[in-house]
Amino acid sequence: MIELPFALALSAVIFVIGMVGVxxxxxxxxVFMCIELMLNAVNLAFVALARQLNTLDGQVFVFFVxxxxxxxxxxxxxxxxxxxxxxETLNIDEFNLMKW
Amino acid sequence: xxxxxxxxxxxxxxxxxxxxxxQRNPVYSALYLVFTxxxxxxxxxxxxxxxxxxxxxxxxxxxxxxxxLFVIMMLNLEREPEAPGQHPWQKVFAVFFGLVLLITLGGAxxxxxxxxxxxxxxxxxxxxxxxxxxxxxxxxxLLPFEIASVLLLAAIVxxxxxxxxxx
Numbered sequence: 001m002i003e004l005p006f007a008l009a010l011s012a013v014i015f016v017i018g019m020v021g022v023x024x025x026x027x028x029x030x031v032f033m034c035i036e037l038m039l040n041a042v043n044l045a046f047v048a049l050a051r052q053l054n055t056l057d058g059q060v061f062v063f064f065v066x067x068x069x070x071x072x073x074x075x076x077x078x079x080x081x082x083x084x085x086x087x088e089t090l091n092i093d094e095f096n097l098m099k100w
Numbered sequence: 101x102x103x104x105x106x107x108x109x110x111x112x113x114x115x116x117x118x119x120x121x122x123q124r125n126p127v128y129s130a131l132y133l134v135f136t137x138x139x140x141x142x143x144x145x146x147x148x149x150x151x152x153x154x155x156x157x158x159x160x161x162x163x164x165x166x167x168x169l170f171v172i173m174m175l176n177l178e179r180e181p182e183a184p185g186q187h188p189w190q191k192v193f194a195v196f197f198g199l200v201l202l203i204t205l206g207g208a209x210x211x212x213x214x215x216x217x218x219x220x221x222x223x224x225x226x227x228x229x230x231x232x233x234x235x236x237x238x239x240x241x242l243l244p245f246e247i248a249s250v251l252l253l254a255a256i257v258x259x260x261x262x263x264x265x266x267x
Contacts, residue, residue, distance in 0.1 A: 003103075003106065003146070003147065004213075005209075006106065006107075006110065007143070007147065008209045008213065009206065009209070010110045010113065010114070010143075012202055012205040012206060012209065013114055013202065014113060014114070014117055015201075015205070016198045016199075016201050016202045016205070017114070017117045017118060017120075017121060017198070018117070018121075019197075019198055019201065020121060020194045020195060020197075020198040021120065021121030023190070023193075023194035023197070023198075024121065024190060024191050024194045025121060027126055029126055029168065029171065029172060029175075030120075030121075030126050030129050032168075033120060033129055033130065033133050033168065034120070034121060036133065036160075036164065037117055037120065037133070037136065040136070040137065040140055040160070043140075043152070043156075044140065044143065044144075047144055047147050047149045047152055048147055049213070050149070051147050051148055051149070052213075056229075056232050056233055056236050057236065057240075059149050059151065059152050059229075059233050060233060060236050060237055060240075060241050062149070062152050063151075063152070063155065063233070063237065064241075064244055064248055066155060066156070066159050066160065067248045067251065067252065068248070068251065069160075069164070070159055070163065070164055070252070070255075071251050071252055071254075071255035072255075073164045073167060073168070074167065074255045074256070074258075074259040075255050075258045075259050075262065077167060077168070077171045077259070077263075078258065078259040078260075078262035078263040079262055080171065080175075081171060081174070081175065081262075081263045082262050082263060084175050085265075090175070
């Protein structure tokens with residue numbers, strides 16, 4: 001059965017791609033999308049390992065990860081809208097008020 | 101046959117997620133992310149998680165990405181300009197650290213999971229996937245389920261309050 005190593009490798013690759021996206025992109029919405037990529041990579045790892053261990057607890061946890069991700073996207077995009085309304089830009093380099 | 105489809109879907113996921121992070125226009129990034137989510141749903145189907153595949157399409161590709169696209173449309177963003185204040189080698193460092201993490205994760209998976217657990221055959225499930233997940237969700241995981249609904253309520257209230265226009 002080739003699925004487990006391949007699925008875990010794929011999960012690691014997608015997680016790293018999301019992480020590199022968070023590092024190199026300047027637009028706040030695209031950074032948020034890369035965070036969603038990372039969450040999806042973790043979901044894939046959960047499902048693959050649940051299949052390996054012949055249990056469904058991993059899939060239940062994926063359900064909760066998706067719920068939390070949906071709530072996080074709603075609140076996060078509301079924050080981004082509020083930010084844009086105040087600063088007229090979404091370049092994350094501009095939000096440096098807490099820099100000393 | 102299933103392995104071949106799995107391989108094709110995996111390559112599609114990697115290519116489209118690379119395109120998500122490399123596109124200049126945020127709308128293109130969002131569309132490639134939708135494609136990534138659909139391919140991931142296909143991978144979930146091959147891994148036997150039909151319920152998760154269905155709610156991946158409905159929730160992630162169907163609700164979350166629609167929300168993203170609505171916000172991008174509402175804020176009327178253009179192409180991302182070249183970042184002036186960036187360190188000139190930031191992309192190089194980012195890719196380097198990404199590769200370091202990838203190798204570390206690969207090593208951790210190999211030494212932790214792949215050596216310890218022998219790869220065994222998967223038992224054919226007795227009931228359908230949705231029924232089995234629901235049985236777990238409403239018995240063993242009932243408390244997290246109810247807390248998740250309270251979390252969604254808090255998210256609704258928070259999102260509405262944060263995005264409201266000042267009067």
